[in-house]
Amino acid sequence: MKNILIIGAGKSSSSLIKFLIDKSDAENLRILIGDLSTKNATKIINNHKNAKAIIFDVFNEQQRETEIEKSDLVISMLPARFHLEVAKSCIKFKKHLVTASYISKEIKALDKAAKENGLVFMNEIGLDPGLDHMSAMQILDRIREKNAKMLLFESFCGGLVAPESDTNLWNYKFTWNPRNVVLAGQGGAAMFIQESTYKYIPYHKLFRRTEFLKVDNQKFEAYANRDSLKYRSVYGLDEIPTMYRGTIRKVGFSRAWNIFVQLGMTDDSYTIENSENMSYRDFVNLFLAYSPSDSVELKLRSYLKIDQDDIMWEKLIELDLFNPKKKIEISNATPAQALQKILEDSWTLQENDKDMIVMQHLFGFEIDGKKHQIESSLIVEGENQTYTAMAKTVGLPMAIAALNILNGRIKTPGVQIPISKEVYEPILNELENYGIKFTEKEVPYLGYNPNHVIG
Secondary structure, X not given: OEEEEEEOOOHXXXXXXXXXXXXXXHHOEEEEEEEOOOHHHHHHHXXXXXXXXEEOOOOOHHHHHHHHHHOXXXXXXXXXXXXXXXXXXXXXXXXXXXXXOOOOHHHHOOHHHHHHOOOEEEXXXXXXXXXXXXXXXXXXXXXXXXXXEEEEEEEEEEEEEOHHHOOOOOOXXXXXXXXXXXXXXXXXXXXXXXXXXXXXXXXXXXXXXXXXXXXXXXXXEEEEOOEOOOOOOOOOOOOOOEEEEEEEEEOOXXXXXXHHHHHOOOOOOOOOOOHHHOEHHHHHHOOOOOOXXXXXXXXXXXXXXXXXXXXXXXXXXXXXXXXXXXXXXXXXXXXXXXXXXXXXXXXXXXXXXXXXXXXEXXXXXXXOOEEEEEEEEEEEEOOOOOOOHHHHHHHHHHHHHHHHHHOOOOOXXXXXXXXXXXXXXHHHHHHHHHOOOOEEEEEOOOOOOOOOOOO
């Protein structure tokens, strides 16, 4: 019997757990799910004989090491900052590890020990990062086999609300961690390269410099990810003239979100005194000039130059931002935490809502003097609030990778991401059975995308 320990049973774990349970008889698996609460895992397990949920504290060293020692492979669904202790225990007891998180320098430092012990430490194997790596590398490797010269690589991904559940003016609801949405783009300038020219977009300009794209005849916009350049060497694209990675939203979202950025509402660096008793209206007023004779609405419209009949104003009204009765109800909240509370009132998915994942890659290349461009796109809709598109596209690649490691189909040891054919080919092939399949077509080569808004 092969023992898998899953640490963390949040919303993104449902499809991961179900996949492994469904395979457990054929693959001779025993699955243990540990979390501070067993509620979510117990619901998904549904009394299956090959799975069990336990209360688990990753910082309880004795419990952590006891359960990891009994396992053959560990899947960590914890926030990235908690992976290190799990990884160290996996080294100690010679166990494989799978995570969906970016490789930290601390995890990278375990590469030598993982290789010495013949361990696969597979990271960045969720959606983004994960599915983006695998789907991109599959096409990049195929292009390189033709001795082509790469000219352009652009990659976009977004977690959105499905069209039938798109019921607000923002065309957006939270489909993953709301905090990450509120803090998106912070921590340094967005960096990319465009026709051999380096571009840097500071945070306060990020949401007004967007690119437009079409996926399956739906129009979207994208703002630049923080660092599009770090994967040049990883993907073997050191000499590429254009490389850009972005986050997808429905058209109009970024312009409206920029209001919060300009006001300072997304700041997470300080706390607000007496925030728990502060109304939504008082919170908005914090960021506006003192003028007791003018209303909060008038001051905001004047400061941001928003007309009363502008759709931007309607979007703010829809969020109930100016309500004097609703309270923040969070002690010592940062502006970002207070804004998150307000947005969750309007953007939380309802029971019958469905989410949607959208991903697109663009590849520009030259063969024998002729330029080509390939467009590869993916849209996945969730089934319900348990088996969401986010849970499918994060959890299924992790689950398939875990099985391939246990069965010896992924053999190369070390701390790694899924960019080798040994890893991505069987995973992408199996994902097609679950409706996760890219549509690929050749389109006219455009080079620099004229839809970039760089002003």
